[in-house]
Amino acid sequence: MERRKFLRNVAGVAAASSIVPLTVSCKSFDGVAKEINKGNGNEEQWYQLGTGKKVPNPDRKEIVNYDVVVVGAGVAGISAAVAAARNGAKTVLINDRPVLGGNASSEIRVTLNGVNRLETGKAERETGIVEEIMLENRLYNPQESYPVWDHIVYDYVVREPNLTVMLNTQAIDAEMDGAKIISARCWQLTTETEFTVKGDVFIDCSGDGLMAAKAGALYRTGREGKEEFNETYAPDKPDGWQMGASILLQGKDYGRPMPYTPPTFVKKYDGDNAHHERKINNFLDGYWWVELGSDHDIIDVQEDNRHDLMGYLHGVWDYIKNSGKFPESENYALEWVGSLPGRRESRRFIGDHILSETDLTEHKHFDDAIGFGGWSLDEHNPGGILDIKERPSFFHQKFKTVYQVPFSSLYSKNIENLMFAGRNASLTHIALSSTRIQGTCALMGQATGTAATICVNKGxxxxxxxxxxxxxxxxxxxRDDVYIPKVVANDPKDLAKKASAIFGSSTKSGNAKNVINGISRDIDGEINHWMSDGLPATFQMEWNNPVKLSKVEIKCDTNLHKNITMRKQPLSEFLKKSFITTVPPELLKVLDLEVRVNGSWVKVGSKDRNIVRLIKFDFDQVKTTAIRIKMKETYGKDSVKLFEVRAYEA
Structure with a gap:
């Protein structure tokens, strides 16, 4: 009998037998053997030594209420939950693992990529919430430790006052009222508690989307054929293939010979006959092409794939250590081995728009654009590591500039109060090959979390x-520092746009008025900044008539054309050109904000160790005719760039 059928039969027997109350023989507290009926769980079977009482076995159930319920705490879910909480919604973030970050966590260790490298050779880094986390990691985790990264992400999330985090908790079902989700039924493993989590808006960022599927949300799996969306890189006919999950390793040079004996579950890797793009050029970073997918139900076979992937991982390491072809690996040993594969694809839920290959390659304009992507069309080999003679990934097409992602691909077509962000969004298989990158998923998440607050506030x-x-x-x-291609910010409440004069103490490049042009980065060869000629420097805005102010918001420079993601290995000379391994030296570190009141300058804010691109000053409302930003120090550059300055009454 096949292993999977055997397991199903065993499960069936167990389920059938559980209908009849179980009777077992055990020793009572006085040592006398007794028959205890364990059928209904209400007997006083628990002897609490602290109280000296016999009590029923606990049956823990709780009902909790929130405005916004976010399921899944990968980078998309984190961004959704933080955005909702910051915009005033009472929010809960539910995650089935003990750490946050999903594929980027220490459990899986996938590099948190985004638009790392366009065809121009430059990055176009994502800003907003995902960048805030990565900047903090650069400051507080210079050792690039993944377990420390987990705690930086955790700290970033739990300090939000409107946000509750539930770890080790899986949303396993949904209670419905027609086409609306009323609550999610969740099981928290560590406390043995069943939670009923009620909410107004639900966002499924869990990747596999079990809650959304249980709610009845429409979804599809597999690859579309060429004809459905006129996709060049799709197969001629639709099929069920889904890109696989990968498992990673990290090696370490111990400075002495380190022999290796593989475990019994190893699966031999025939590296001599593998495609040349299955490169083994270092022993530090793991091999993403240790990958297994499925042509049917990838969730159903996840545990089988996990077991096999662990075997293939050790097979690759055995090939490295014991084939004799890599003598330079003699002093290397495994320092960390993954046990939880990182998934690329399973359910893709259907929204009002299904984002397709041509939407990306033709840079379609969407009136409802909420963010961008730009990772190449990176479709993985359908066979994964079972087809080692084939290249591991087909980089079908790179992009010269970023494309738009529409909001209509982030909410359900048939469930009224359900959104999704990440790899389970409304996408074709080919579009997913680009949008699945975590930086892009983060922008989707921030959009859904922000939209959820509009839903809650307006009903x-x-x-x-x-x-x-x-x-x-x-x-x-x-305003919250998300860039939307071809969309110019024009907030009617922004008083900076009404300033009568804008100028800096010196100018090296750009124009001072660029800070109110509504485009908060340099992109596609266009300059949208003002840059000082040296430091210290000042930047000033004047109004002909006094204005009431209580908020000033500044977007400064973090060099968005380079990457700051954490790497697991020393950078090659090639990558050193496109990566920053410290806090970006361009980032403004020390500054003051002053307002002019009755002809005198009054300091209303100061930052001594700024670590964000979007710098916010909140102060008691004042009536003023001018603001002055005094910029004193960056993290390494001798000049400073500003991309935007906003001013608000409240």
Whole structure:
């Protein structure tokens, strides 16, 4: 009998037998053997030594209420939950693992990539919440430790006052009222507690999307054929293939010979006959092409694939250590071995728009754009490591500039109050080959979390946000430092746009008025900054008539054309050109904010160790005719760039 059928039969027997109350023989507290009926769980079977009492076995159930419920705490889910909480919604973030970060966590260790390298050779890094986390990691984790990264992410999330985090908790079902989710039924492993989590808006960022599927949300799996969306790189006919999960390793040079004996579950790797792109050029970073997918139900075979992937991982390491072809590996040993594969693809839920290959390659303009992507069309080999003679990935096409991601691909077509962000969004298989990258997923997450607050405040659905309030959503996102290609910020409440004079103490490049042009980065060869000629420097805004101010927001420079993601190995000379391994030296570190009141300058804010691109000053409302930003120090550059300055009454 096949292993999977055997397991199903065993499960069936267990399920059938559980209908009849079980009777077992055991010793009582006085040592006398007794028959205890364990059928209904209400007997006083628990002897609490602290109280000296016999009590029923605990049956822990709780009902909790939130405005926004986010399921899955990968980078998409984190961004969704933080965005919702910051915009005033009472939010819960539910994660089935003990750490946050999903594929980027220490359990899996996938590099948190985004638009790392366009065809131009430059990055176009994602800003907003995902960049804030990565900047903190550069400051507080210079050793690039993945377990420390876990705690930096955890600290970033739990300090949000409107946000509750539930770890080791899986959303396993949904209670419905027609086409609306009322609550998610969740099981918390560590406390043996069943939670009923009620909410107004639900965002499934879990990747596999079990809760969304249980709610009845429409979804698809597999590869579309060429004809359905006119996709060049799709197969001629649709099939069930889904890109696989990978498992990683990390090696370490111990400075002495380190022999290796593989475990019994090893699966031999025939590296001599593998495609040349299955490169073994270092022993530090792991091999993403140790990958297994499925042509049917990839979730159903996950545990089988996990076991096999662990065997293939050790097979690759055995080939490195014991084939004799890599004598330079003599002093290397495994320092860390993954046990939880990182998934690329399973369910893709259906929204009002299914984002396709041509939407990306033709740079389609969407009126409801909420972010961008730009990773190449990177479709992995359908056979994974079972087809080692084939190249591991098909980089079908690179992009010269970024493309838009629409909001209509981030909410359910048939469930009224459900959104999704990440790899389970409304995408074709080929579009997913680019948008699955975690930086892009983070922008989707921030958009859904922000949209959820509009839904809560107005009592509307995500579809109504798209149809009636998309400009509000876009303005909120851009204010919170999300770049939306070809969309210019124009917040009517921003008093900076009404300034009568804008100037700096010196100018090396750009124009001072660029800070109110609504584009907060240099992109596609266009300059959208003002840059000082040296430090210290000042930047000033004047109004002909006094204005009331209580908030000033500044977007400074973090060199978005280079990567700051954490790496597991020393950078090659090639990568050193495109990576920053410290806090970006361009980032503004020390600055003061002053306002002019009755002809005198008054300091209303100061930053001594700024670590964000979007710098916010909140102060008691004042009536003023000018603001002055005094910039004293960066993290290494002798000049400073500003991309945007905003000013608000409240």
């Amino acid at each position: 509307i659905t995500p579809r109504e946000v798209k149809n009636k309030h998309i400009k509000q959503l876009q303005e909120m996102l851009m």
